[in-house]
Amino acid sequence: MSSILKLKDVSKSYGEQQVLKPISFEVGEGERICILGPSGCGKSTLLQLVAGLTRIDGGEIALNGVAVERGKGYYVPPENRPINMVFQDYALWPHMSVLQNIEYGMKRRKVAKSDREARLRRLQSLLKLDGLLERLPAQLSGGQQQRVGIARALATEPRLLLMDEPLSNLDVKLRTDMRSELAGLLGDLSIATLYVTHDRMEAFTIADRILVLREGGIDQIGSPTELFERPATPWVxxxxxxxxxxxxxxxxxxxxxxxxxxxxxxxxxxxxxxxxxxxxxxxxxxxxxxxxxxxxxxxxxxxxxxxxxxxxxxxxxxxxxxxxxxxxxxxxxxxxxxxxxxxxxxxxxxxxxxxxxxxxxxx
CATH class of the missing domain: 2.40.50.140 (Nucleic acid-binding proteins)
Known part of the structure; x- marks a missing residue:
């Protein structure tokens, strides 16, 4: 399986606080890796580094075998990386309709109208958005907003999808329902995904592999079965x-x-x-x-x-x-x-x- 994302000795500090120790791992094509750990362990910082929203201090990040950042010198900005991100608060444009939110990235990347319409029909069906395209985000429920955020991220067909606790703002029942739907959707699309969560059952439902992050370092990375049956440390x-x-x-x-x-x-x-x-x-x-x-x-x-x-x-x-x-x-x-x-x-x-x-x- 070829690697979509490869991190080698990537580190990040803010002043004297080391948020991420030098860490290395790869995400294969179509693979879903959940980053699991408590608040403050560096999960969201790791996603921001991969997205290019925050600069690394050292190491190298490569996408599709090509370096997008190396040390403090070479750097490819976020808009030129084949990545999309789903944020915790969905970050939808409040003044735009659902349709306009989904089409926004495609129009910026000058996707042909026929291709835009084809992608929109597919996402509308996959994410159950029928009857919602003309509504504003404020007129949607939390689960509907979450689906629109995912549709917008998928519309530009990124090679890698980053998801930062996208279900944390939902109530318990909806979160349980949505994690099952999301796992099925990501499996159907076969898109490489790096998914941040602090919820063990969410990680078990969605992940092919789980990366356990603690105090900026990797304690263990493996399948849900491996982590549950043979945890590497008392903390895991x-x-x-x-x-x-x-x-x-x-x-x-x-x-x-x-x-x-x-x-x-x-x-x-x-x-x-x-x-x-x-x-x-x-x-x-x-x-x-x-x-x-x-x-x-x-x-x-x-x-x-x-x-x-x-x-x-x-x-x-x-x-x-x-x-x-x-x-x-x-x-x-x-x-x-x-x-x-x-x-x-x-x-x-x-x-x-x-x-x-x-x-x-x-x-």
Missing amino acids: AQLMGYHNRLSIAFGDGENPIGLVAGTPVRGVRMTPGAYAGAGVMMLHPETISVNRGPLDGDGNLMETKTVQAIYEGTRWRLIVETPDKQPLHLFHDRRVEPGAPLTIRLPSQSVMLYADPAPAGNE
Whole structure:
């Protein structure tokens, strides 16, 4: 698969604050990469650098195999890059109709009238804009404005589409509906896309690969399955929903075993190198179960004490305590009285072990 976008050692600082460390990655033809991370990690800055709206400090950005920016010298301005961008607030011209908004970029690039009309018909059908072309943006709902913003971005047939949290202004139900529609649309169009979000499920729905950005650096890049099943760091694991974090000691440098208050728990070693001393165990609540019978060879048992049972409609969230008083969350089909002993089962392939004793907030 050929690369539409290639970044090599791209960095950006504002004064003494380094927003992006030197990062490198590629986007293949038709590939959708979601940039996932918390506020302030450099997601939007990265999009602005690719678009040419902000200058890089170092490194190189190439589109279709041709450099568009190199260090602080060579620079191709945004209007000459085969890129379009969908902003968080859609950035529609308020005084123009939907039709005029969509046609604006095509007219500026002097697209022939017959081609403009053909593209408009296709986008009108794809994005369900029938009956809306003569309306002003203020007369549209949030979901309709979002679709117009995407139609305008696609009208000039860019090689790369940049999307900066385009669903964040929608209510929860509409956002859920629109992310499914958007994933289908981008798949049908087979257009390379760099998509910024802080929503894990949005990234899972849309992405071929997810790039996890933290404090200006790449923690991990891979398919949704790879990130969920084998998170590279405790921080990525937490982002993937592994909300149980236990401080452990490593019992054996040769074997993937972590000790929780002396109880050996076999897992998967995620950090390269020797394992000794203190470490971290990450567990997803969905993978922990209440033990109901003998082990089948792929599990660990741990004795815990129930602290709290919270009803969540279809199931109960149990908060239990390990022998060394560390809390664990898991789900169960019935209520368990606080204070009751509970034997839980931890499948070894779902236990992530890291040689990283740093506190959660410092990763």
